[in-house]
Amino acid sequence: MSVPCVAVERERGEAVRERLADADALDGDHEIAVDGDTIYIPVVDPEAVPADLGAAIVECDAAERDRPRTPGEILGYEPSLERLGDIVIVDEDDDERAREIADAVMASDVPCETVLNRASPIEGELRVRRWDVLAGDGTETVHREYGHEFLLDVADVYFSPRLATERHRVIEQVEPGETVIDMFAGVGPYAVPMATRGADVVACDLNERAVAYLRQNAARNGVSDRVTAIAGDVREIANEYADAADRLVMNLPHSADAFLDTAIALAGDECVLHYYDIQHEDDPFGPGRRAIRAAAGDAYEVVVETERVVRSYAPHEYNVCLDVRLTRA
Ligand code: SAM
Numbered sequence: 001m002s003v004p005c006v007a008v009e010r011e012r013g014e015a016v017r018e019r020l021a022d023a024d025a026l027d028g029d030h031e032i033a034v035d036g037d038t039i040y041i042p043v044v045d046p047e048a049v050p051a052d053l054g055a056a057i058v059e060c061d062a063a064e065r066d067r068p069r070t071p072g073e074i075l076g077y078e079p080s081l082e083r084l085g086d087i088v089i090v091d092e093d094d095d096e097r098a099r100e101i102a103d104a105v106m107a108s109d110v111p112c113e114t115v116l117n118r119a120s121p122i123e124g125e126l127r128v129r130r131w132d133v134l135a136g137d138g139t140e141t142v143h144r145e146y147g148h149e150f151l152l153d154v155a156d157v158y159f160s161p162r163l164a165t166e167r168h169r170v171i172e173q174v175e176p177g178e179t180v181i182d183m184f185a186g187v188g189p190y191a192v193p194m195a196t197r198g199a200d201v202v203a204c205d206l207n208e209r210a211v212a213y214l215r216q217n218a219a220r221n222g223v224s225d226r227v228t229a230i231a232g233d234v235r236e237i238a239n240e241y242a243d244a245a246d247r248l249v250m251n252l253p254h255s256a257d258a259f260l261d262t263a264i265a266l267a268g269d270e271c272v273l274h275y276y277d278i279q280h281e282d283d284p285f286g287p288g289r290r291a292i293r294a295a296a297g298d299a300y301e302v303v304v305e306t307e308r309v310v311r312s313y314a315p316h317e318y319n320v321c322l323d324v325r326l327t328r329a
Contacts, residue, residue: 002059003042004057005042005060006040006043007057007060008041032062033063069107071108075100075101079105080092082162084141084154084161085141086141087139089118090105095117095132098132098134099134102115114138115133115135116131117134118131118132126207127252128156128158139154140153143159146168146193148196149217150187150189150192150213150217150220151187151216153209157207157213158210159186166321167189167193170249171190173272174198176199177199178200179244179247180202180248181204182204182248182251183234183250183259184256185229187217188218188227193221195221195223196222200228202230202237203228204234208231214229234259235259239265243269245266245271246270246271247273248266248274249274251276253276253278254278256275256277257277260295269328270328271325272324272326273323275323275324276321277322278319280316280317281317284307285307292322292324300326304323305323308322
């Protein structure tokens, strides 16, 4: 197709292209062409080409550009989307708009098998939510995070890709040979990478489906020999693993305080506790600090090493983490 192009010597090509971009004169729908020592840069409007470029404007054949099409380009607005493996998650209250977004995602170049919309909050003891399937049909996927693969079904288990950075922060603290107890392990996004770092990990979850995925994920990532996966209430392993943990992960933010007695029973002589909580912005760390000190009583010296806001959870509420060192008194 013949379009107006700025013709310049090759060596001036990039400088001229930048000037044209600054002047909003570039035609992004067509490819730049080269013929011998001359480069042809398609422009949207010859009038918009800065005169001081001293470049000739000619009509020439330019191929149409294969541009990746994003959902935003198709819709004319940027939807809020989250990716989990090959699933795209829409966060939209209006059903019609949710379907419009799902259609745009499927028509775009985003690699995607299924589009879901949140149909409920995260609920119940197992911390699972319901979904509307807007496109595709499967809710099982393989999610990749910091070099590990996690197979999971979002309809059956808890998993949040938004916590990747926080998980990585905690995982990086693990030393080879440690005994870690992940008290609320889900499909293993802490337990499996910690085992990769050389820890022996006991990973417990009440959700049998999550534990089945956890076992598969340990195998998938080559650490089955260092992960002991247990389906059941973590309170029931307190005797068997009493005094065993060098590190405890407590990622059950709404009710972790109810499990602090179990954590103290599992803690070894020196133990780092990663305690997740959700609290009001006025005092996001105080309740956790006080609950941990109360549970430790005289048995442990308690040093809070890190207090970290992980993310904003709701208006005026934060999801926080306390890294706490427990040293037996
Ligand atoms: N750590 C995982 C992650 O980051 O994806 C899962 C965290 S999710 C917020 C909390 C998990 O705790 C859920 O998988 C739920 O099934 C599990 N859970 C709830 N009560 C439990 C209990 N009493 N004993 C063991 N696991 C429990």
